[in-house]
Amino acid sequence: MTIGVMEVNLVDAHGLKKSDFLNNIDPYVLVQYRSQEHKSLIAKGSGSNPKWNQKFTFRVEYPGTDDHPKLFLKIMDHDTFSSDDYLGQTTIYLKELFESGVESGTSELRLQKYRVVDSSSHSFSGDIRVGVTFTPRVETEFYSQEFGGWKESQRFPLNPSGEYNVNSMRKLLESKLNTFKGATIWRSKIIPLNVRCFMWRSVLGRIPVAETLAVRGINTSSTLCSLCNTETETADHLLITCGYSRVVQHWIFKWCGLEDIMFSNIQEFIDFAATWGNYPRTFCYP
Numbered sequence: 001m002t003i004g005v006m007e008v009n010l011v012d013a014h015g016l017k018k019s020d021f022l023n024n025i026d027p028y029v030l031v032q033y034r035s036q037e038h039k040s041l042i043a044k045g046s047g048s049n050p051k052w053n054q055k056f057t058f059r060v061e062y063p064g065t066d067d068h069p070k071l072f073l074k075i076m077d078h079d080t081f082s083s084d085d086y087l088g089q090t091t092i093y094l095k096e097l098f099e100s101g102v103e104s105g106t107s108e109l110r111l112q113k114y115r116v117v118d119s120s121s122h123s124f125s126g127d128i129r130v131g132v133t134f135t136p137r138v139e140t141e142f143y144s145q146e147f148g149g150w151k152e153s154q155r156f157p158l159n160p161s162g163e164y165n166v167n168s169m170r171k172l173l174e175s176k177l178n179t180f181k182g183a184t185i186w187r188s189k190i191i192p193l194n195v196r197c198f199m200w201r202s203v204l205g206r207i208p209v210a211e212t213l214a215v216r217g218i219n220t221s222s223t224l225c226s227l228c229n230t231e232t233e234t235a236d237h238l239l240i241t242c243g244y245s246r247v248v249q250h251w252i253f254k255w256c257g258l259e260d261i262m263f264s265n266i267q268e269f270i271d272f273a274a275t276w277g278n279y280p281r282t283f284c285y286p
């Protein structure tokens, strides 16, 4: 069985209809895959041509118990004073996407229009634009998210004898760490060990942000950032690019007497810290 991530890119819809109040609708979409469901933002007052531009991630196990995996999009109209109304639905069949993803490492249903069907009146009600990608997760030999750490193994393959020893483990760790330019920071005696561990896990994308939790199948009500509620909560977003984090960074720079720098991900931040590592040390520990 392959475990992977499906990302659904919900873009917009055109020509949505509602029998009574044409154009006076606030559409949103319930995106469902098996027992997992995400709800889009409500496109307030956008009428029959709403735009969402949102991405949702789902955890996929393929082949699972379901022979005909499908993504179900249910388009609803948000009503403030009464229950929400159903506008229509679309089903996207995923079997071929999953099959070719397992075969070639990644696969995509390009952004395209799907007809929205009103199943109560069996009529078409506009179309919706959606793109879907599927990426099977690459399990490295030693690291496994399921176990939250080192995989238990009978043999330690780095050593010809098959026995675990600290030296070969250290070599493995360093070979992995040296893929980061900021590897020197990892050896810093000034930064507390738990902080260094956290940095390392962040760079690897292993901190429990909403996106990672969703991939692990933990039910989160939304994968949107819990601070700004507009973008997917990835490690890079939460720690670096989120507007709230930028404010924190601004004050830290100010405190260190440095000009503001805009980083686009954690790796860039760590590269910077590794290059300028002596600055805060002399500044904070004169």
Ligand SMILES: [Zn+2]
Pocket: 225, 226, 227, 228, 229, 230, 231, 237, 238, 242, 243, 244
């Ligand atoms: Zn944010």
